[in-house]
Amino acid sequence: METSGSFAFFVAQCQGCTRVSVLWQAALTYLHAQGIKMVSYHSNDAQRPGSDHLGIVADGFPQDWVCHYIGDNLSKVDPIPQLAARVGRPFLWSRAADLEALTPAQLAYLQELSSSGLGDGLAMCAYGPGMRNAYVGLGFGGPAPDLSDTQIFELQCAVQICHLKYCELTEWRQASFDPLTKREREVLEWIAQGKSNSVIAEILGISRHTVDTLLRRLYEKLGVNDRTTAAIRGVGSGLVVV
CATH class of the missing domain: 3.30.450.80 (Transcription factor LuxR-like, autoinducer-binding domain)
Incomplete structure (x- = not known):
């Protein structure tokens, strides 16, 4: 026993x-x-x-x-x-x-x-x-x-x-928890597809500065320090589908 x-x-x-x-x-x-x-x-x-x-x-x-x-x-x-x-x-x-x-x-x-x-x-x-x-x-x-x-x-x-x-x-x-805003998710999706910040800004119709700010928020929320790791974590966690 x-x-x-x-x-x-x-x-x-x-x-x-x-x-x-x-x-x-x-x-x-x-x-x-x-x-x-x-x-x-x-x-x-x-x-x-x-x-x-x-x-x-x-x-x-x-x-x-x-x-x-x-x-x-x-x-x-x-x-x-x-x-x-x-x-x-x-x-x-x-x-x-x-x-x-x-x-x-x-x-x-x-x-x-x-x-x-x-x-x-x-x-x-x-x-x-x-x-x-x-x-x-x-x-x-x-x-x-x-x-x-x-x-x-x-x-x-x-x-x-x-x-x-x-x-x-x-x-x-x-299932109902999403740590990212709609715009942050969009930026992450384009990062996962290999797009640069300037290209993402053009696609989304926002400034490069705004993309940089959104990217910093992404890093903090995902606990990463670079765009490659952010993309990997986004895909691995199901936040992004590519």
């Missing part, structure tokens, strides 16, 4: 979940049993059960830190979620600066995190349908324990399973 803290029991719970609130509690119960003290879930539609879309849902973190992170827009300088998406494998928060060159603002954030008293944690990305990806932070509340590769992989699998189930339970919401 599987115990409540076992991976198999958690998988069975996720499979049978029909409500986000039940799924969230099942995830917390499992992760706490593995020694995780704090959990943060970051995605475009992250939602604590019964609330509006928040973008970030956290449990176990000190309230003053959560308020500081959200209120002072620390997500703008926190390099860990973006690193998790690029690296593709879990890593310790304390090792973030070793993965790639960071800006002074990003390094300052990591220093603040290190001195915050939160301890170390694991960073990982969860992948979903239609590019509904999410960053998940698992805090230890102290120094990182000596986890084996198998233990880390199991935590990663648990996070992935939970995220996929969340995507399934909220699929109806995504």
Whole structure:
């Protein structure tokens, strides 16, 4: 008989979940049993059960830190979620600066995190349908324990399973969710067809400056930095059909 803290029991719970609130509690119960003290879930539609879309849902973190992170827009300088998406494998928060060159603002954030008293944690990305990806932070509340590769992989699998189930339970919401305006979608469609900004401006009957502005908004909404990646993400997420 599987115990409540076992991976198999958690998988069975996720499979049978029909409500986000039940799924969230099942995830917390499992992760706490593995020694995780704090959990943060970051995605475009992250939602604590019964609330509006928040973008970030956290449990176990000190309230003053959560308020500081959200209120002072620390997500703008926190390099860990973006690193998790690029690296593709879990890593310790304390090792973030070793993965790639960071800006002074990003390094300052990591220093603040290190001195915050939160301890170390694991960073990982969860992948979903239609590019509904999410960053998940698992805090230890102290120094990182000596986890084996198998233990880390199991935590990663648990996070992935939970995220996929969340995507399934909220699929109806995504069907009516369009992050782009009509004009932004038009620009993205022409970008995906290889058109330059000046050509797009001529096609749409708008100024080159307006196209540049729309493109910057696209980059921000899609979380990309160049037109090629924007086109790939647009096609991959179903926002654009070419």
